[in-house]
Amino acid sequence: MSFKFVHMADLHMDTPFLSKDENLRKTLRLALYESFRSCVDLSLSESVHAFLIAGDLADGDNLSFTSKKFLLEQLERLNHGGIPVFYAPGNHDPYTSRFINELKWPQNVHIFKSTVPESIKVYDSDGNIIGVVIGAGHESRKESRNLSLEFPGADGCIPYVGLLHAYVSGTKCSEGDDRYAPCSISNLLETGYDYWALGHIHKREVLCDSPYIVYPGNISGRDPGETGQKGVYLVEIKHKDIVDAKFIPTSKVYWENIYIDSLSGIRGTSELEKTICEEIVKSIEKSSMAGMNPLYRVILKGPCPLYNSLDCDETADIEGAVISDLDIKHLEIISEGLTRPVNPGEYRNQPHILGTALSLLDTLSTDDELLLKLAPKDMAGIGAGAGREEKLEYLRSLLSNIDFETAAALLKEDSNED
């Protein structure tokens, strides 16, 4: 008898979407709901034996009224279908969270309310044990302990599935993420489990395929940083060592970032609009996600004659025109990366103020004292109580691309440009 289950993580219900566009926020919220509904649909249609949630079901301490209603409605559907739900709270929704303790969870929901792992047996319709789910939850929003160490080893021939919201160090996908409940792949492998259902990293990643150690990613891209298809893993452990794990997309909405950096020849907004259209069309043609709704973010970079003429209204006009032309759901154009088409290198060491300024910039990269001396008197981006190193780090970050900006400020508009 095989053990079949759905593995999902990082739903992040009630995520505050950072966008000025109210429609986009609504689209993303509904996409998140719809994706979760699809997970439940999948579980019911596939008649799985368990539904695993590897933490961060909610984004905060509590859920909104609507989200609670929705969540309970979906869990009730699983309950009605006889599917047990295993939920291991993560750093965003530790088991001390208000909603976890206040919500009247359906009977089929089991929440791992302890950092000490708990083993739950899973039965088939005939009452036979078909698997064991071992899970643990985060106690606080900054769980720093390695919870995987407490997980017991696998025993016998029953499939063992570990359920944990954790940061697996030493992997490419987890770079830059918060190091909550850190562990290593070897920690996980030592348990001898057949499948590790992890959560925390929003980018889908199979850390190991024998046995499987899987981050399914979040189920719906919340911002332009969370690109690509989003969904869950449908896993079937037919026998020890025979594990079939398949990614199933559930979100109808996905983010796509398009970088355009060859804009030095662009002379007008209509030309820019055309270029953006062409790049999006190329992206659509390349995409394998037909029938879905891509949300585009186009990042304009590099030298462009329009570097200082694209204000909010102008950008909004281009966005509107492209959305209308290509019939896409959303487009955001980021033009902050555009620079004046100048080459600062040409002016270095020349007998004028710009030459002196560029030389000074070279000095600043190594002369911390001078950098501190030239720092703004009251810095807006850093607290007044910041230490020297912190200040220096901040100031160095400000020096990025400043040679272009120096040249752009000092050079007249009609001076030689690339």
Next chain:
Amino acid sequence: MRIKKLSAECFGAFKGWESCDLDSNIIIVHGENESGKTTLFKLISTILYGWNPVSDNPYIPWDESYGQCEALISLKDNNDVKVKRSLKSRAEGHVLTGGVRRSLGNGPISCLNYLPNEIFNEVYMLSSDTLRFPDEKTWAMLQDELLGGQYRTMLNPVKQVMSALEEEAAGLWRSDRRGNPKDKRLGENKREMKSKLKEASENEDRLYELEEKIDTLGKEIEALSARRLEINSMLEYSGELYPVYKKKQRLDEYMRAGKYGSQFEYLPDNPFKAISNLEDGKRSLYEEYRSLAKERDRLKGIIDALTEQDKSLLSYRDIIENLKKKYSQIESDINTVSDIENEIERLKDRLDYRSKSVLRGGWQDSCYDILRSIDEAELRSAIDSFSRASSKYNDEYARLSGHKADSRSNFSGALWLIPVLLLLFSSGGLIFSDSTSMMILSGSMLLLGLCFSAIYLIYRKGRKSVIKEAAERVKKAAGDRDEAIDGVGKALNGLPIASQRLQNPGESLVVDVSTLIDLAEKIADDVERRNTIAKRLEDASSTAKAVIAGGRLSPGFSILGSISMLEKNLKCTEERFSEYTRAEASLSEIESSIGNTEKMIKSIESDIKALLSELEKLEGECLEDKCRLLLESREQLKKAETLKEEMEQSYPDLEKLLYRIESISDEGRDWIFDDEKLSAARISKMETENRLMELKEEMGSCKKELEDRLNRERKDDIRGEIERIEVERESIRIKRDKLILLKNIIYEADRRFREENQPGILQKAGEYIKVITGGRYSGLYMDDEDRSLQVTGNYINDLLDVEKRMLSRGTKEQIYLSLRLALMDQLDSKEETLPIFLDEALVDWDSGRFSNTAGLLQEVSHKRQIFIFTCREDLYRYVGGGAVYMELEYR
């Protein structure tokens, strides 16, 4: 650069002017005031930089429309170039180098392209007025020029850049609370969002409250609905059986009360009323009997009323009817006779009247026949003959009267005077005249008088003959007229016509005679008609009289009155005869009815007697009591029967219902037949329903509020907005810091660039002032902050501000000359060494410093040509070694 020759075809006061050979390092241009030194100064500036201004240039001579000048210039590569400038309709310039001509337009010569005209004027062309610290704009240009100014076409001014950066940074974030930078605005947005977040949080709490309330309300509604259902089912049960139960109770009561009446079913429904009805019937029959007897007597009276006279008159009924039909004719005849007689009288009156004017003695009956015999045509012919004869007579008579009148006229009478007068005058002439001519004239007149006398006598005789003939014709015409009158009398057949009418008969006589004939004939006709009608009236009168006599009636006053009387009597008789006939027919029927009525009266009297004997058997003291008791009992019984029928019709399953009622009573649930308890149950039901309604309304309100609140802004949405604002603020702050850092970097770069370039100039200037002042002042420094020049020297401890300190004008000019000499060394160090022009620049200097300066200029002239414009003749003494002296004459 060295200017070797200058010429002006037309420039200010210079016309066809040419300088001497200027191929020297120092050129002293001497001339009195207004001799053209300043004009020459401007000419050189024009040669180097072009015409300025182009329009209304003050150096176009007032009597010319163009300007033109040229110069021969030697450059550092030892090549000579000729520069020519002209200004006519437009400013032109060209340079000739080795036979190659190149246009300059109105721009500077190529070796001066790097140096703006303003700076050239400020640094190289010096007068006592320009030896001061340059104005701010020129100083800035000069600074830029010195500090990389050759890139000014490419670079923005540093101050402008810094100001723009500062302004942009202040638009993003400010450390003070002033202005409205973007960060501040976003901060306000964030505060608004936080306020909204609070509202959203309260909204969430309210949503949970509402959900709980809806849940509680739902449960309460469910409980009350169950209670209402129970009451409804009980009331429904009661509603079905209770009416049947009540009717059954009433039915039993009626049956008990109607039991007595059922024993006397054979009696009439209302015995008392039955006896009363019988008595009424008897009284009615008696009334009928009396009425029939009265009618019988009346009919007998009618039969006896028809008399013998009536019967006799009925025998003349046809004659009377005939007279009745002729009544109108008779009445008409009587009127006609009267009318005819009136007409006859009227005609007779007219005949008499007419006859009096025509006939002698008026009308006589014999005239009637004579008139009928007169032939009217014959009479008219006779009258016409008379008319013609009478007319002829009148004509002749008139002619006679005319002749007689002519003979008596004045002219005829006066004709005799002519010859008489002629004879008298001629006689007089003959007698009294003594001249021959008069004699001749008198003789002529005498002859003429005699001639006229003879003519007059002949004329008198002719007139008398004519009158006589006319009188004879009048007489004959009178005879013819009398004869015609006789003819008229004959035509009238002896009718006695009045004589005056016969003497002058005319058409009127014919008319009168004709009228008399007509009137006489009409009278005869009317008499005949009257007689015929009178005869007819007489016949009718005789018939009426005969009938009146036969009917033994009194005759009337007239025939018409008799006929009317007969008609009236006949009508009365016929009416009486008609009544008689009807009465005879009705009398037998009436007598039969009287018999029948008598029989019926006897039968009713028998029935009353029998009923009274039966009623004696009923309970009660009097007859009325007995009947009342019986009727009451019968009424109850009747109600019982009606109610039973109604129940059977209304409830087809009556038996079952009665059985269920009995069962309920047996089960002890007969409270549902208790009005009081039922009323309490209904009140309870109403209260339950009211409460349910209230709860449902409350539930609806809650659900509506819930729906409304679900659509309000969500906390996560607002949090997203707040976080977005924070991200934007952070980005803005970083951008602001970056802008300030950039500004600081540019400021630092500018400072460093100045430091690297500026000191050389000041050092050089210090050396110059040291030479000029003989070592009193030896160093110059620039204060960047307040843009001032400071000087130091051998005997000065501190730096002295050149402008603020009380230095003499000459000293200040010496300092500024030193500064300019140093500036020009710096400016053209890598370019053509440009000449310097001093226009009365050294006039206020003491002789020592003047001498020092002259020595310095000698030294300077080794590398640059110097033009000194002066009116001082002694200057040549100081700098004269090798100098070219050019004298300008007063212009």
